[in-house]
């Protein structure tokens with residue numbers, strides 16, 4: 001049965017009042033966390049660019065607002081599209097985000113740039129005019145430049161997923177964006193460039209479902225014009241543009257297993273890791289956009305192996321797990337050795353991440369982890385219970401595990417393409433909100 005926290009929450013006035021804060025934390029975890037009436041216009045930045053499995057902004061806001069004071073530090077070590085960092089900024093908290101995904105960093109950095117929308121409007125008209133002129137009158141030059149810019153493997157990838165005209169339009173546009181001198185505006189333009197590629201069904205590629213990381217080529221699809229899509233998206237994103245309050249934001253390329261932070265330096269952590277067994281394969285979709293920013297396909301394949309949840313276990317040094325999680329891994333290995341090993345890797349890596357989060361969190365403070373479970377080879381691997389088990393083994397107290405029903409579209413979860421996915425699917429209607437406490 002759901003319990004609502006309609007009762008008024010009285011915030012602790014001093015940092016030392018940790019008992020009170022813990023009580024509030026427990027109440028929040030037991031409240032209704034479904035957020036069915038989510039208002040997307042709360043902060044337009046949240047919808048500037050698609051991002052798979054981003055959580056609703058209400059989730060970090062609830063914990064940030066009630067468990068921290070202005071200018072305290074909030075961390076998301078797997079920041080994704082920076083939902084936590086934006087909500088922290090809106091509430092005048094300082095924030096730190098880390099991620100290893102190059103597109104997450106590109107999107108995140110663009111969201112925190114300061115610029116005047118008027119200066120963007122003038123510049124965009126110029127960028128589009130020059131790019132169109134090059135596409136219309138210097139097509140041969142563009143064809144040559146395309147071959148120079150990309151290696152053979154990347155060109156093959158482009159030929160499979162983009163029509164030739166689209167490739168040339170994108171090249172002409174990115175070349176003009178690269179010439180922009182104002183770094184803030186340039187990052188905003190790059191975000192919008194990427195946004196016309198990573199979409200659910202429209203966009204400029206021949207793929208459907210990129211936004212859900214399940215690209216499949218649809219021969220009948222007629223991709224839209226790059227210039228029209230870019231201009232539409234950019235002007236839409238400029239609507240209702242507001243500067244964020246001047247809080248401190250740090251977004252770094254860093255592995256959550258090794259955070260570039262001092263011991264006991266953050267006041268709250270709100271994060272959601274990737275799913276076990278690579279159920280959402282970020283790189284499968286993000287490469288469509290990243291190749292245009294100078295990343296080659298082979299380098300991206302290598303980066304993909306470093307994501308938490310990657311199924312690659314060759315040369316991986318598995319860590320020790322506490323009893324409950326170890327039992328789950330052993331159970332799965334008996335049914336399916338390969339999947340069992342992938343789960344072992346996932347829990348081993350999550351153990352390192354949780355240990356790191358414990359290290360950087362101050363005493364008397366909370367850490368919130370949002371996860372869904374998965375069914376692998378008919379076995380529910382109970383990710384939430386295993387992570388709670390791992391959290392305890394590193395010293396966290398598990399205050400409560402909240403449960404929320406997810407709106408699949410809002411959370412941007414993949415729809416199933418084939419039979420084997422349906423097992424993962426069946427578990428993805430609920431997710432868990434793990435409440436860890438550091439005494």
Ligand SMILES: C[S@@+](CC[C@H](N)C(=O)[O-])C[C@H]1O[C@@H](n2cnc3c(N)ncnc32)[C@H](O)[C@@H]1O
Nearest residue numbers: 054055078080081083099100101255256307308
């Ligand atoms: C579920 S998403 C986070 C979504 C985010 N909460 C949001 O609202 O946009 C998980 C993120 O973890 C990142 N990630 C995967 N492996 C990582 C690692 N080793 N270190 C840091 N981040 C990692 C992925 O790139 C992805 O952005």
